[in-house]
Amino acid sequence: MHVVLDNLDLYLEGARLTVELTLGSFALALVLGTLTAAARVSPVPPLRAAGTFYVETVRNTPLVVIFVLFYFGLPKAGVKYSPFVSGIIVLGLYTGTFVAETVRSGINAVAAGQAEAARSLGLTFPQTLGIVILPQAFRTVVPPLGSVFIALIKNSSVALVIGVQELTFQANHLAQATAQAIPVYLGAGVVYLLMALPSGWLVSVIEHKVAFKR
Amino acid sequence: MTAPLLADDLGPRGKRRALIASVVSGVVIAAIVAVAILRLSDKGQLDASRWEPLTRWSVIRFLLGGLVQTLKAAVVAMVLAMIVGALLALGRLARSPLVRWPAVAYIEFFRAVPVLLLILFTAFGLPKYGVHLALLWYLVIALIAYNSAVLAEIFRSGILSLDRGQTEAAYSLGLGYWQTMASVVIPQATRRMVPAIVSQLVTVLKDTSLGFVIAFEELLRRSQISGEFFGNPLQAFVFVAVIYIAVNFTLSRVASRLEVRQRRRYQAGAISVAGAEDLTVVEARADAATRR
Amino acid sequence: MRRRPWLTGAAAALAVALVAGACGGGGGTKKKAASTSAPTFPAGSTMAALQAKGKITVGTKFDQPGFGQKNPTTGQVEGFDVEIAKLIAVGIFGGTPQSVASKINFQEAVSAVRESVIESNTVDLVVATYTINDTRKQRVAFAGPYYLAHQDTMVKKDDDTIKSVTDLNGKKVCTVAGSTSEKNLRAKAPQAEVTLLPTYSQCAEELSNGRVVAETTDAPILAGLVQQSNGAFKLINAPFTDEPYGIGLKKGDQAFRDFLNNTLEKIEKDGQWATAYKDTLGKLGLATPQPPPIDRYPDTGGTAATTVASTTTTAKP
Numbered sequence: 001m002h003v004v005l006d007n008l009d010l011y012l013e014g015a016r017l018t019v020e021l022t023l024g025s026f027a028l029a030l031v032l033g034t035l036t037a038a039a040r041v042s043p044v045p046p047l048r049a050a051g052t053f054y055v056e057t058v059r060n061t062p063l064v065v066i067f068v069l070f071y072f073g074l075p076k077a078g079v080k081y082s083p084f085v086s087g088i089i090v091l092g093l094y095t096g097t098f099v100a101e102t103v104r105s106g107i108n109a110v111a112a113g114q115a116e117a118a119r120s121l122g123l124t125f126p127q128t129l130g131i132v133i134l135p136q137a138f139r140t141v142v143p144p145l146g147s148v149f150i151a152l153i154k155n156s157s158v159a160l161v162i163g164v165q166e167l168t169f170q171a172n173h174l175a176q177a178t179a180q181a182i183p184v185y186l187g188a189g190v191v192y193l194l195m196a197l198p199s200g201w202l203v204s205v206i207e208h209k210v211a212f213k214r
Numbered sequence: 215m216t217a218p219l220l221a222d223d224l225g226p227r228g229k230r231r232a233l234i235a236s237v238v239s240g241v242v243i244a245a246i247v248a249v250a251i252l253r254l255s256d257k258g259q260l261d262a263s264r265w266e267p268l269t270r271w272s273v274i275r276f277l278l279g280g281l282v283q284t285l286k287a288a289v290v291a292m293v294l295a296m297i298v299g300a301l302l303a304l305g306r307l308a309r310s311p312l313v314r315w316p317a318v319a320y321i322e323f324f325r326a327v328p329v330l331l332l333i334l335f336t337a338f339g340l341p342k343y344g345v346h347l348a349l350l351w352y353l354v355i356a357l358i359a360y361n362s363a364v365l366a367e368i369f370r371s372g373i374l375s376l377d378r379g380q381t382e383a384a385y386s387l388g389l390g391y392w393q394t395m396a397s398v399v400i401p402q403a404t405r406r407m408v409p410a411i412v413s414q415l416v417t418v419l420k421d422t423s424l425g426f427v428i429a430f431e432e433l434l435r436r437s438q439i440s441g442e443f444f445g446n447p448l449q450a451f452v453f454v455a456v457i458y459i460a461v462n463f464t465l466s467r468v469a470s471r472l473e474v475r476q477r478r479r480y481q482a483g484a485i486s487v488a489g490a491e492d493l494t495v496v497e498a499r500a501d502a503a504t505r506r
Numbered sequence: 507m508r509r510r511p512w513l514t515g516a517a518a519a520l521a522v523a524l525v526a527g528a529c530g531g532g533g534g535t536k537k538k539a540a541s542t543s544a545p546t547f548p549a550g551s552t553m554a555a556l557q558a559k560g561k562i563t564v565g566t567k568f569d570q571p572g573f574g575q576k577n578p579t580t581g582q583v584e585g586f587d588v589e590i591a592k593l594i595a596v597g598i599f600g601g602t603p604q605s606v607a608s609k610i611n612f613q614e615a616v617s618a619v620r621e622s623v624i625e626s627n628t629v630d631l632v633v634a635t636y637t638i639n640d641t642r643k644q645r646v647a648f649a650g651p652y653y654l655a656h657q658d659t660m661v662k663k664d665d666d667t668i669k670s671v672t673d674l675n676g677k678k679v680c681t682v683a684g685s686t687s688e689k690n691l692r693a694k695a696p697q698a699e700v701t702l703l704p705t706y707s708q709c710a711e712e713l714s715n716g717r718v719v720a721e722t723t724d725a726p727i728l729a730g731l732v733q734q735s736n737g738a739f740k741l742i743n744a745p746f747t748d749e750p751y752g753i754g755l756k757k758g759d760q761a762f763r764d765f766l767n768n769t770l771e772k773i774e775k776d777g778q779w780a781t782a783y784k785d786t787l788g789k790l791g792l793a794t795p796q797p798p799p800i801d802r803y804p805d806t807g808g809t810a811a812t813t814v815a816s817t818t819t820t821a822k823p
Contacts, residue, residue: 043232044239046236047239056459059462060459061455061458065451065454065455065458066455068451069455072447073452075714075717076254077253077254077257077259080717082717083701125228150325154327154328155328156328157330163701165702168330169702172334172684173683175338177684179645181339181342186335189327192326192327193323193326267578270579272578272579272580276579276581277578337619338622341622341626347626348628349619349628428619429615429616438569439568442707442734443576445734
């Protein structure tokens, strides 16, 4: 265990990057996912098609492939970002698909009567969605969004393939250097656990706060 | 495509707005695509010379060989994970805390740790314990460790989703706990879980691509090798991305179909699992719900 | 093979040489064509076991131009490391490097797994740009070295600001995570901003995309990348460090190590080493060097020491 304690600063550095990646990309994913869900239920066909294309393509591609295509491929089209920013964008894009599906199921779960009532009051589509449907939808999809968040913490590890030195990278680097794979990787596992458990707890707290009082 | 939210027709103003939005969004999307194509073509990425190697049968066969390895790892991992997951689920549902708590600990731990870390652990940690295996097995063991935890939750939801009346009726007929499980609960639960299991297979297939960090020669690694050899990495990655999408999309569709068929035939509800990877099931449920 | 027309030329030249060698008088010139018969080995030795099995598994790189690169068209691995492995196999099974190729099972051994695949008996040998150093000697044994490489730096063609490794201080440099190249870079240019990626060709992509200004690793690996770049990159030719490449084998197998060292000395003396070099690395424009002297260091034997320096000061990100 000495090797873990002696290198705590490396673990913290990696964990810091993991947290930053996760929070940044989750914010992006929420925005992107909600917009996509809105697009997929809108009465505008090109938007529905684009939303479906985005979700089906990105969700069915391994995250590694998206990372590599984005980081090494886009510069060939003239678009270049640093590893960290690329990490946020790619993770946000990937997670956005899951957020989109979750929010969409939430939208569909809101009683049809709500949409009809809003329409009968003369609200436009954006107004219906924004004022009536989405607030209710979000309150029901908190648990699945929580799982998406925890999955994102884990997916951030894949960013090491474009050189982001997050927690798994640090653990791997340390394990190669000291040849003490077992305590090093176990230490990293524990750190991930320490990130996932409080997140899960936080999600249930939020869920209880926003749940519909029946 | 998905059904629009507003089931009724828009009025004249709404129709006009929707039309304008359609035209504008259509133009914007087309513009983005055009710019991307122009930029790529400028940098020579659309040159025939870069795409040519991917049209040769020998290269395609090389890449498909990687796909075979991917499928092999995925199927083996999935089958074994189902067995382990089933045992874990039963453990989780056990009455004795001595059996339950280790099961819970296992499930919580392996659902919190990244698969990448697990792969690195099995490939570099297990040999320290004297366990020496072919690369395929390190990847498979890591996948089993993670997916058995997820599948255990799927199985548990499946079993719990069954109407209490079923088990009560079984007990009233004099069946014991294990008999009830074997004859009544598990057969019905299994039918409900099939779509979720198929969706999980999609996740497993995607995760096999992480095997490249230990140089396991699956599809992604082979595309890297090919891309480096011919100097066309971007094209090689696009090629395999398409393969992944095709395979996974088909599997997801199969899962949705199974879900719908199940609702019709057995009036069985969808398994709702708290797991992001299983959101395809949530979607299927949503889709089914919209077809009111 | 569109990319290597000269390889076909080399093969043709070789064919001519073979015929010439057979027709000409005995002795002297390259004996590459001579088919050797399989020697007998003491019972119980690794060589005898391999002979009985009829196959040898060798770990090598699949993505290093010049040393070990898998050709997707043929499915075969090509390179200097591959040729060395074939010559070793000739020493076990007899025959020629061409005939013995079918008895070799090449497996990919990326840098990080080289010790593991030896320890786990997944492979019998590792010939994969494997630098000999003391840390690794604690887990595996080395025969050779069969090649002495030097670390160098690669930059864009028109970049004249970097002339030596110390110029890398304060600049963005790319290399592979956990490699000896990384350690050497940090030692010689501690203020360099290091980007760490999984493979060398990805580093080359970074250089091409302008996200880093230099890539550093062993010169022959860079030479392969320079050639693939079609003139976009160049080597600055300011080598630092000595990287002796060795053949990795199971620790404690003294008989096997002696056999390997003896075979290496033989092929270096009779010109086959030089031919293998010319056919592979020579194509990258590198002049054939003298092979380095074999280092028959005393192997401490037994299992790898568990007291690996539990230290700690590993490179900071």
